[in-house]
Amino acid sequence: MIDYLSIAxxxxxxxxxxxxxxLVILQAFLFIRISFREGQRCGLAKEQMFKALRVGVVTSIIxxxxxxxxxxxxxxxxxxPIPWIRQSIMGSTPYEFLAAGIGANSMGVHNLGGQGYxxxxxxxSIWIMTLGSFWAVAIxxxxxxxxxxxxxxxxxxxxxxxxxxxxxxxxxxFSIFIAGPITTGGLSLLALIAGGVIMMILAFLIIKFKxxxxxxxxxxxxxxxxxxxxxxxxxxxx
Amino acid sequence: xxxxxxxMLSDTGYEKLIHKMGxxxxxxxxxxxxxxxxxxxxxxxxxPPFKNLLNGFIGIxxxxxxxxxxxxxxxxxxxxxxxxxxxxxxxxxxxxxxxxAAIALEVTDVKPSTxxxxxxxxxxxxxxxxxxxxxxxxxVILILPLSSNLNSPILKPAFEQILPALxxxxxxxxxxxxxxxxxxxxSMAIIFGYLIPDLNSxxxxxxxxxxxILAARLLYKKEWLKTDAGAVTxxx
Numbered sequence: 476m477i478d479y480l481s482i483a484x485x486x487x488x489x490x491x492x493x494x495x496x497x498l499v500i501l502q503a504f505l506f507i508r509i510s511f512r513e514g515q516r517c518g519l520a521k522e523q524m525f526k527a528l529r530v531g532v533v534t535s536i537i538x539x540x541x542x543x544x545x546x547x548x549x550x551x552x553x554x555x556p557i558p559w560i561r562q563s564i565m566g567s568t569p570y571e572f573l574a575a576g577i578g579a580n581s582m583g584v585h586n587l588g589g590q591g592y593x594x595x596x597x598x599x600s601i602w603i604m605t606l607g608s609f610w611a612v613a614i615x616x617x618x619x620x621x622x623x624x625x626x627x628x629x630x631x632x633x634x635x636x637x638x639x640x641x642x643x644x645x646x647x648x649f650s651i652f653i654a655g656p657i658t659t660g661g662l663s664l665l666a667l668i669a670g671g672v673i674m675m676i677l678a679f680l681i682i683k684f685k686x687x688x689x690x691x692x693x694x695x696x697x698x699x700x701x702x703x704x705x706x707x708x709x710x711x712x713x
Numbered sequence: 714x715x716x717x718x719x720x721m722l723s724d725t726g727y728e729k730l731i732h733k734m735g736x737x738x739x740x741x742x743x744x745x746x747x748x749x750x751x752x753x754x755x756x757x758x759x760x761p762p763f764k765n766l767l768n769g770f771i772g773i774x775x776x777x778x779x780x781x782x783x784x785x786x787x788x789x790x791x792x793x794x795x796x797x798x799x800x801x802x803x804x805x806x807x808x809x810x811x812x813x814a815a816i817a818l819e820v821t822d823v824k825p826s827t828x829x830x831x832x833x834x835x836x837x838x839x840x841x842x843x844x845x846x847x848x849x850x851x852x853v854i855l856i857l858p859l860s861s862n863l864n865s866p867i868l869k870p871a872f873e874q875i876l877p878a879l880x881x882x883x884x885x886x887x888x889x890x891x892x893x894x895x896x897x898x899x900s901m902a903i904i905f906g907y908l909i910p911d912l913n914s915x916x917x918x919x920x921x922x923x924x925x926i927l928a929a930r931l932l933y934k935k936e937w938l939k940t941d942a943g944a945v946t947x948x949x
Contacts, residue, residue: 479759480864482753482757482759484860485757487752487756488749488752491745491748491749491752492853494745494748495742495745495746495748496846496849496850498738498741498742498745498802499742499802499803499842499846500843500846501738502734502738502742502798502799502802502842503799503839503840503842503843504839505734505738506731506734506795506798506799506835506839507835507836507839509727509730509731509734509795509835510795510832510835510836510839511836512727513727513828513832514829514832514833514836516727517828517829517832518829519823519829519832519833523821523823523833524832524833524836526817526820526821527817527821527832527833527834527836527837527840528836528837528839528840529840530813530816530817530820530821530837530840531813531814531817531836531837531838531839531840531841531842531843531844532840532841532843532844533844534812534813534816534817534837534841535809535813535840535841535844535845535848536844536848538805538808538809539809539844539845539848539849540848540852542805542845542848542849542852543848543849543851543852543855543856546849546852546853546856547852547856547859547863548872548875549875550856550860550863551860551863551864551868551869551872552872552875555853555856555857555860556749556853557749559849559852559853560746560749562849563803563845563846563849564742564746564802564803564804565742565743565746565801565802565803565804566804567804567805567806567808569879569883570804572875572876572879573776574773576876577769577772577773577914577918578761578769580769580772580914581761581765581766581768581769581772581913581914581915582761582765582769583911585876586873586874586875586876587872587873587875587876588869588872588873588875589869589870589872589873590873594757594759595759595760595761595762596761597759598750598753598754598759598760598761599761599765599766599769601749601750601753602750602760602761602766602769602770603766603769603770603772603773605746605747605749605750606770606773607773607774607777608743608746608777609743610774610777610778610781610782611777611781611784611785611801612739612740612742612743612801614781614782614785615735615739615785615797615798615801616736616739616740618785619732619735619785619789619794619797619798620732620794622785622786622789623789623790623794635933636933637783637786637787638787639891639894639929639933639938640779640783640926640929640930641780641783641784642887642890642891642894642929643894643898643925643926643928643929643930644776644779644780644783644922644925644926645776645780646887646894646895646898646899646925647775647776647898647918647921647922647923647924647925647926648772648775648776648918648921648922649880649883649884649887649898650895650898650899650901650902650921650925651902651905651914651917651918651921652876652877652880653880653881653883653884653899653902654899654902654903654905654906655876655877655902655906656877656880656881657903657906658903658906658907658910659906662870662873662874663874663877664877665874666874666877666878666881667877667878667880667881667884668881669878669881670877670878670879670880670881670882670884670885671881671882671884671885671888672885673882674881674882674883674885674886674889675885675888675889678885678886678889691808693882693886694879694882694883694886697878697881697882697885698875698878698879698882699878701874701877701878701881701882702868702871702872702874702875702878703871705870705871705874705878706867706868706870706871709870709871710867
């Protein structure tokens with residue numbers, strides 16, 4: 476039934492992953508070179524610049540592990556190489572799931588993997604995950620230079636409203652995925668509630684014991700915890 | 714010694730080079746990211762019907778177009794061009810890239826939004842991108858032997874509920890942060906769910922997003938929102 480997974484784990488997609496990873500590494504080295512040259516011209520010390528590079532590496536290790544944990548959750552549904560590619564470039568974990576979900580929805584399927592999640596539905600998820608980043612790329616490629624020009628006045632925009640608007644736009648689409656389980660009930664509703672409860676417990680722990688490192692993992696851990704609840708319930712009552 | 718960014722523009726090829734290389738690598742990255750679905754179609758003959766694909770694209774556009782515009786407007790004044798091109802190629806901007814640039818500026822004691830600040834941010838974000846890619850490669854190598862266990866029938870129902878599990882957590886996050894914002898879109902979506910359960914997402918998503926933004930604008934104008942409401946993606 477899950478025949479699309481044998482396609483999804485094909486070596487062709489691993490090659491795509493390698494190409495994309497190399498591209499990111501190439502960009503990073505290119506920009507490091509350009510920045511070092513320009514930095515020396517502005518009078519920055521070499522040690523200072525190495526320090527910045529090192530700080531970038533060190534501060535990103537723990538948060539990047541959370542991407543791997545999310546990757547593990549995606550593997551049974553989307554295979555290994557495609558989630559690897561998606562986590563390597565553009566977007567973040569919630570975005571990828573959101574886009575994969577919209578891709579499934581547009582095929583009339585309301586879950587990832589499982590019943591009705593056929594090869595074309597899988598393809599739809601992948602297309603939407605990919606095309607969703609088109610807008611950000613297009614805006615930057617065409618308008619960034621202009622936006623950062625000398626006469627740009629964009630600093631004056633009310634930043635509090637900008638944050639609120641981004642939250643509201645995301646909530647608009649998240650709400651569809653929240654309302655779904657509420658109207659259908661069953662295991663979906665259980666997963667929704669469990670995910671919410673675990674998130675609240677983690678938020679409480681983060682605030683109470685000042686566990687800042689846990690912040691980055693709260694979402695993924697809540698998701699996996701809720702999935703564990705589903706397994707328990709199906710094992711007991713199944 | 715710190716000079717405003719714009720002053721440096723005219724007398725150096727740096728800015729020009731950054732935009733040129735940034736555009737090339739970002740476009741190249743996007744085109745490369747289209748490879749998997751294209752290969753799925755050309756090599757395996759697996760693709761969604763065009764009508765469904767278009768509906769899905771309308772759905773994701775309804776949220777990502779306004780969000781991308783506002784995000785770029787937010788980041789353009791605070792991050793240099795190099796930092797933006799790198800951040801957008803690799804993603805995880807507000808949760809990983811911006812914090813590591815901020816910490817690098819702090820430890821090197823360089824002011825942001827200066828020519829020097831841009832260089833420091835570029836280097837920190839480049840380091841961050843490299844670390845992210847390497848950790849993912851290690852993750853994939855680690856997952857490979859595990860993957861057959863992950864497909865066990867006992868775990869199957871759990872993975873089928875992956876979306877509700879995630880969105881339950883996201884929902885709770887909003888309730889903690891700014892529950893007022895959630896009322897309008899969630900009740901709208903529930904009404905849709907009960908009345909017209911099979912309504913196309915190309916219709917429901919734009920309506921819910923627009924309604925949510927309008928309601929947020931009203932709440933914002935009336936000052937009914939908590940004051941410290943950062944973007945939700947900050948901590949996710």
